[in-house]
Amino acid sequence: MRLDKFLCECSGITRSEAKKKIKQGLVKVNDALAKDGAYKVDASRDNVLMDGVHLSYQEYIYYVFHKPKGCVCANYDALHDTVFSYVPMNPKEDLFTVGRLDMDTEGLLLITNDGEFSHNLLSPKKHVDKTYFALWDKPATEEDIKAFESGLEIGDDKPTKPAKLSFDKSNPTNVFITISEGRFHQVKRMSHAVGKEVLYLKRLSMGQFILEDNLALGEYREFTDKEMKYVKEYKGRHL
Secondary structure, X not given: OEHHHHHHHHHOOOHXXXXXXXHOOOEEEOOEEOOOOOOEOOOOOOOEEEOOEEEOOOOOOEEEEEEOOOEEOOOOOOOOEEHHHOOOOOOOOOOEEOOOOOOOOEEEEEEEOOHHHHHHHHOOOOOOOEEEEEEEOOOOOHHHHHHHHHOXXXXXXXXXOOOEEEEEOOEEEEEXXXXXXXXXXXXXXXXXXXXXXXXXXXEEEEOOEEOOOOOOXXXXXXXXXXXXHHHHHHHHOOO
């Protein structure tokens, strides 16, 4: 990668600003002053300093975020906090959420700048399961389980695909719902279809990605090595 492009990618400055930094003697590559923006940098080996600060290049970024209520899945919103009020935007400003959660929904949200990974994870052909915890206003019943298994009419052109519903026998308003689609407000609409209203909603998992108890509301972390293997699996499959 050209040195001037490397500086832009790592710091968010413009190409002209990068060239100015080089001209001013503010950039070093392997302890030697850089003189040419066209110099080819090996991002895995070369030690690049700008203004005395080490720069590292990361093409793709992957975060697990525990989304709280009240923030929206957008890069900017004039009225509300966004997920990027909690998760720092990268210098290239190309991070995005993998799918969306409603403003009043909490739980697992994946954030990345890897379009291929996101596309494959969200692809309807992949049928990735997403599991939610919901608090209903009325107790769940065995009939509700059967209705979810059969698919529900929620006002779309066709019924939902079969979904899994389970509930806490000691507190049947606490339900767990697993769907393999991503329709608009799907969990709330399916709940409404069996005469229940969702009072609280939280996503617990998405495919092989699971929200751990030790990740507090509003906190984020990078993918683990195990989760990075999942990324390779999703990107390696032709859908």
